[in-house]
């Protein structure tokens with residue numbers, strides 16, 4: 001058997017994190033930082049699967065044993081839920097198939113537990129690789145995974161995401177599976193926009209360095225919602241409206257020249273990200289470090305927003321070609337106070353096999 005390799009992107013949520021869990025519309029985009037999975041035939045040991053987290057400490061190596069086609073977690077000296085996620089996706093995809101011993105390696109370009117969808121990209125790339133391993137994946141004549149197989153990958157990946165946090169809306173795995181600009185409502189079919197609409201848009205990612213856990217942040221919002229349902233629902237509704245406004249914005253300005261049109265769209269998106277950020281703060285998922293970062297960005301007239309669950313992790317600024325100089329100044333200033341930042345861009349590619 002040959003080595004199987006897959007990858008899937010991380011994401012930022014432009015609008016509607018948290019409210020999306022309650023059935024509101026949100027917008028996410030895939031970014032060009034990816035998680036890579038390798039399945040390597042493992043010749044020496046029989047009846048064993050190993051999974052290696054290249055980004056986590058080497059002691060956090062897990063051994064699975066297959067006993068009568070059932071996966072047992074034999075050694076699990078690791079506080080990540082990834083072994084459990086792997087076991088569930090593996091069982092679901094492999095079903096009754098005879099298993100060959102394999103080594104699975106997971107490695108990511110994404111900061112982990114930081115709002116860039118690291119867990120979803122693990123679930124998606126793992127599902128894609130295991131689908132290939134099981135021989136169930138369909139590839140079209142351009143060598144791409146077919147839409148139908150992507151839908152299956154997404155379904156398996158969502159099972160994994162639900163282990164990381166039970167209340168997963170499915171937005172992170174969906175954007176990681178299909179890529180592009182995703183309009184997501186968990187009660188409707190997903191809709192995608194071509195990223196050529198925002199070809200020149202840059203994204204500055206700023207990492208507070210504060211690790212947090214999506215499940216805990218989702219719980220904070222759910223507690224607030226239980227206490228003040230009428231108030232919080234109004235906040236969710238405003239967030240929903242911001243998403244709808246941004247879709248209109250993407251579809252507007254047909255009468256303008258391409259470049260002017262993109263400038264206008266980005267300008268409006270920036271204003272909407274500021275509104276969205278304030279609403280997230282009101283839900284209790286902000287952090288003093290993010291407030292400090294937001295103020296620095298404001299000094300240069302640039303808007304900054306939380307992405308994902310909040311409570312630390314990463315925040316981002318959207319910028320147009322003309323704002324590049326300001327962004328570089330922000331990066332310099334952040335660097336002086338030891339805050340890491342980097343520039344990335346949209347990536348239209350979702351899950352792929354290499």
Ligand SMILES: Nc1ncnc2c1ncn2[C@@H]1O[C@H](COP(=O)(O)OP(=O)(O)OP(=O)(O)O)[C@@H](O)[C@H]1O
Nearest residue numbers: 080081082108113114115116117118119214308309
């Ligand atoms: N490269 C990786 N290798 C192994 N496990 C990983 C890797 N990346 C992420 N994980 C798992 O995902 C968990 C982080 O998931 P979590 O949902 O809290 O954050 P996130 O996905 O980065 O953020 P968000 O859901 O807000 O976008 C980690 O604690 C780890 O268990």
Ligand SMILES: C[C@@](O)(CCO)CC(=O)[O-]
Nearest residue numbers: 017018168169170308309
């Ligand atoms: C916080 C949240 O809305 C987004 C996490 O990236 C959770 C979810 O939608 O599953």
